[in-house]
Amino acid sequence: MNLELLTIDAARSAVQERKTSAAALAESFYAKIQSDDPKIGAFLTLCKDRALAKALEMDALAAKGEKLPPLGGVPVAIKDVMVTKGVRTTAGSKILGNYVPPYDCTAVARLEAAGAVVLGKVNCDEFAMGSSNENSAWKPVHNPRDLTRVPGGSSGGSAAAVAADMAVAALGSDTGGSIRQPASFCGVVGMVPTYGRVSRYGLIAFASSLDHIGPLTKTVKDTAIVLRTIAGRDPMDSTSADVPVPDYVAELEKPVRGLKLGVAKEYLGEGLDKKVRGAIEAAIQKLAKQGCEIVEISLPHTKYAIPAYYIVATAEASSNLARFDGVRYGYRAKDARTLSEMYRRSRDQGFGAEVKRRIMLGTYALSAGYYDAYYLKAQKVRTLLTRDFEEAFKKVDAVVAPVSPTAAFKLGEKVDDPLAMYLADIYTVTADLAGIPGISVPCGETKENLPIGLQILGRHFDESTILRVAQASEKAA
Amino acid sequence: MKVTEKDVAYVADLGNLELTEEESTRMVRDLNSILGHIDSLNELDTTNVPPMAQVSDRYGADQSKQGSERFAYATREDVLEGLRKSLPHDVALENAPDADGTFFKVPKVIER
Numbered sequence: 407m408n409l410e411l412l413t414i415d416a417a418r419s420a421v422q423e424r425k426t427s428a429a430a431l432a433e434s435f436y437a438k439i440q441s442d443d444p445k446i447g448a449f450l451t452l453c454k455d456r457a458l459a460k461a462l463e464m465d466a467l468a469a470k471g472e473k474l475p476p477l478g479g480v481p482v483a484i485k486d487v488m489v490t491k492g493v494r495t496t497a498g499s500k501i502l503g504n505y506v507p508p509y510d511c512t513a514v515a516r517l518e519a520a521g522a523v524v525l526g527k528v529n530c531d532e533f534a535m536g537s538s539n540e541n542s543a544w545k546p547v548h549n550p551r552d553l554t555r556v557p558g559g560s561s562g563g564s565a566a567a568v569a570a571d572m573a574v575a576a577l578g579s580d581t582g583g584s585i586r587q588p589a590s591f592c593g594v595v596g597m598v599p600t601y602g603r604v605s606r607y608g609l610i611a612f613a614s615s616l617d618h619i620g621p622l623t624k625t626v627k628d629t630a631i632v633l634r635t636i637a638g639r640d641p642m643d644s645t646s647a648d649v650p651v652p653d654y655v656a657e658l659e660k661p662v663r664g665l666k667l668g669v670a671k672e673y674l675g676e677g678l679d680k681k682v683r684g685a686i687e688a689a690i691q692k693l694a695k696q697g698c699e700i701v702e703i704s705l706p707h708t709k710y711a712i713p714a715y716y717i718v719a720t721a722e723a724s725s726n727l728a729r730f731d732g733v734r735y736g737y738r739a740k741d742a743r744t745l746s747e748m749y750r751r752s753r754d755q756g757f758g759a760e761v762k763r764r765i766m767l768g769t770y771a772l773s774a775g776y777y778d779a780y781y782l783k784a785q786k787v788r789t790l791l792t793r794d795f796e797e798a799f800k801k802v803d804a805v806v807a808p809v810s811p812t813a814a815f816k817l818g819e820k821v822d823d824p825l826a827m828y829l830a831d832i833y834t835v836t837a838d839l840a841g842i843p844g845i846s847v848p849c850g851e852t853k854e855n856l857p858i859g860l861q862i863l864g865r866h867f868d869e870s871t872i873l874r875v876a877q878a879s880e881k882a883a
Numbered sequence: 884m885k886v887t888e889k890d891v892a893y894v895a896d897l898g899n900l901e902l903t904e905e906e907s908t909r910m911v912r913d914l915n916s917i918l919g920h921i922d923s924l925n926e927l928d929t930t931n932v933p934p935m936a937q938v939s940d941r942y943g944a945d946q947s948k949q950g951s952e953r954f955a956y957a958t959r960e961d962v963l964e965g966l967r968k969s970l971p972h973d974v975a976l977e978n979a980p981d982a983d984g985t986f987f988k989v990p991k992v993i994e995r
Contacts, residue, residue, distance in 0.1 A: 508974045601938035615937045641966055644957040645939060713921040724898060731899070733987050735978035745992045750901035762900060763913055766891070769898040770914065783924050785934035790927065792941055825916045841938030866942050 407431060409438055409571040414480050414628045417574050418521075421479035422468055428461035428479030432523050435481045439525070439572050447547045448557075448567040450486050452526035453493045457481070460523045476631055478521030483573035485564045486527040487534050488514050488619065489608045497610045498532040498560075500543040501730050501737045501756030511608025512643070513577055513619045513636040520635045525573055528563030532758045533727065534579055534612045536560050537587060537827050538820065541760040546817060549592060551856060555814040558588030564622045565592035575623045575632055579609055581616045582715055583809070583834025586846040589622050590809035590859025593848045595629050595876065596622040600867045601841030602647035604633075605640030613722035614645075616715075616838045626847060626877040630654035633869060649867050657870035662878040663697030665871065668802035672708035673833055679812045685850030685858040686808050692882035693806070693875065701802050705794040708836065710787050715835040716828055717771050717784035723761075724768030730756065763824060792840040795863070804872050805863040808833050809846045813856035833861060843869045847876040849883050886914045 407426050421428045436454065443449050464479040484490065487497045489507035496502045510518075518524060531541035539547040539562030547562040549555040550570040557566040561578030565588035568576050578585040580598035589596025597620045604619045611617060621632035637651045669690060674683060694700050732738035732752030739751030757765070771780035798805060811830055820827045837844040843866075846859035860879055864872040891910050895902050902910060935941070939954065948955070959965060969975075972985075981988040 505978055508970055508977065641959065645937070647939070647942075707927070710924055710927060713924050716917065717921060717924075728899070732980055733989055734975075736980070738980035742990055745989050746899075747901075748990050749899045753899055754901040754903075757900075759906075759909075762902070762906070763910065765898045765900060766894055766910055767914060767917060770886070770890070770894045770918075773894060773897060780921065782934055783929060785936060786929035786932040787924055787927060789932050789935040790929070792935060796941075824913055825920060828917070829920075841941065866938075 407434060409434060411624060412571065412574055413625055414477060414574055414623070414631050417480045418474055418476070418478050421464060422474045424468055428464040428523060429458055431479060432457050432461045432481055432525065435525055435572060442570055443572060445548060445553060446550055446566050446570055447545045448528050448563040448570065448572060449483070449526050450496060450529050450544055450563070451494045453490070453524060456493060457523045457525050460518060460521070464521050464523070475521035476635060477517060480522050480574050481525050482517060482522045483525055483528045483564060483567040483576040484514055485530050485561050485576065485578045487530060487579050487610045488577060489610065490514055490524070490527065493527065495527060495610070496544070497534070498530045498542040498544065499757065499761070501752070502735070503737060505735055509608065512605040512640045514608065516636045517577070517632070528567050528576060530563055531560035532761050533610065533723070534560040534581055534584055535723070535760050535764055537583070537831055538815070539563065539588070540817065540821055541758055543758055548817070549814050551593060552814065552854065554816055555856070556591065556817055558591035558814060560584040561596070561622065562588045565589050565594055565596065568592070568594045568622050568624060575621060575628055577619060578622050580618045580620055580838065581612050582719060582838050583831050585620045585622060586809050586834050586844055586859065586861060587831070589846040590857065591814040593857030594622055594624055595626050595845065595847050596620065597629050597633065597845040597869070598837060598843060599633060599637065599869055600647070600843045602645050603649070603843070603867065603869065604636050605643040605646040607640055607642035611726040613719040614726060615722060616719055618838070626873055626880050627655065627658060629845065630658055630873050647867070652870050654870060654873055658874055658877050660874055661697070662693070662874050664699070665804065665875065666699045666701050666802040667693060667875065668701050668703035668798050668805040670703050670705045670708070670798070670805060670807060672705050673807040677811050677832070678808060681852045682808055682812060682858050686860060689849035689860045689879055689883070690806055693879060696878050696882065698875070703798045703802060703805070705798060705836070707787065707790045707794050708832070711791055711836045711839065712829055712832055714784040714787040714791065715831070715839055716767065717780050718788060718839070720764040720768030721771050721781050722768070724765045724772065727761070727765055760824070788839050791836055795836070795840045795842055799865045804875050806875070807861045807863065809859040809861040810834070813852045813858055837863050842866055843872055845872050845876045847879050849879055886911055886918060
């Protein structure tokens, strides 16, 4: 079976109609991973037994002529920040190098309950902290389009696995753009749902008020299918919202004609690569041709998003990562004589440079004398940034924007300049701070054939509208 | 505000990190570069702006209530084994770097 461009429906139908078996399909994906992944570096751990058990279950259903669930037999990859019972989960960190979780993340469990075949765990920046995947403690990921370039981050393994046809779909996590930016860099679709739409239970915490789980897929329809499967209230996550989940796939049938799309001048200004701007403007014109009304809007506090984000995110991270102390799980330094020495050495040897930098920044922002100046200030600016969107959504149904100021950059290009790396998150951190949903859909390429993503942002819990706009853009691209 | 070597040592202590001299030097440089950018937040007057601690402040909370009452939708009865069973003892100890079958083992806490 040709794995290229294989969608969820195509894979499921092939298993349902017994053109192939789910087990054979999984085996062909493993063969593809074996041949192609050494040069890409997307996978960290394969779980063949678990995959084949699920595949055989789906094959048995198909053999009996029973209808397969929505992801029946569909091979997927899971970012290594989501825990999987009995399958090593490292969060891309040496400190969790041998960690084998005793329970499953809700989103993963829901995918499997819908028939998905989990092939394995995919690479990411350590604790999802990074925009290039170069902060993985294990190995970098190479962009399948150009192996000298980064796949984006932090869900770089998820995006690369889908782009290189080593999985039909993947789950990623997005705290400041970590699904949308790698989706854009690798030429796939990626969505961050509304905060609270998808349970975070079993997602290894980075910044709890900003963390989201979401899909990376080849098509907008596949994103709708995965979102429909993982969304909805979960009592295990008290921030998961009790809001009805629409049938996102059915919602895709509605027309986009008459929708008002906002274009914010702050998102098309200084620092945006010309070729990226050209592709975004062309994609917006194509949406206008399909009957969308383009409205100029302002999101006046945008330039304060990066400073606010890097205070809120690191403050929460410094607190969340306090649990890694070498006592209950994870790496423990060998030579410590006292408890305090053990904590310190375990953490110093177990965490990578970027994680330490963020723990330091967050601890500094929360420390006595700086709390009001940094943390409280950033939380207030977060309110202003959210109000910007609330005002905009009184006038428009969605906002269209770039995902990243440039296409995929070279491996090594920004590793020595953390601030430069942070500044490139300017168009994505705003949605996480406001908790609104966003999607990246491929809309063009640079002259080096590097993909460019169009970002569409929507109101809280209105994933349906941005999926529709994304699909309209996908069809026109 | 300039972060010094002394500040870095103090914050590393708070964060339970033991930085090498090389790491510490680099941390001073990186924190100053990042905080220099973050200082732009001071351009904004936020005197009357409420802080936003979580997204559900914007959509989920009952704005007419006070304190934790505002988030009543997220609460549940506090019952033993309410949502799922606790992990069995042996499973909870499985990932421990050092355990004796009953307890997690750590180096000496109190110096005599």
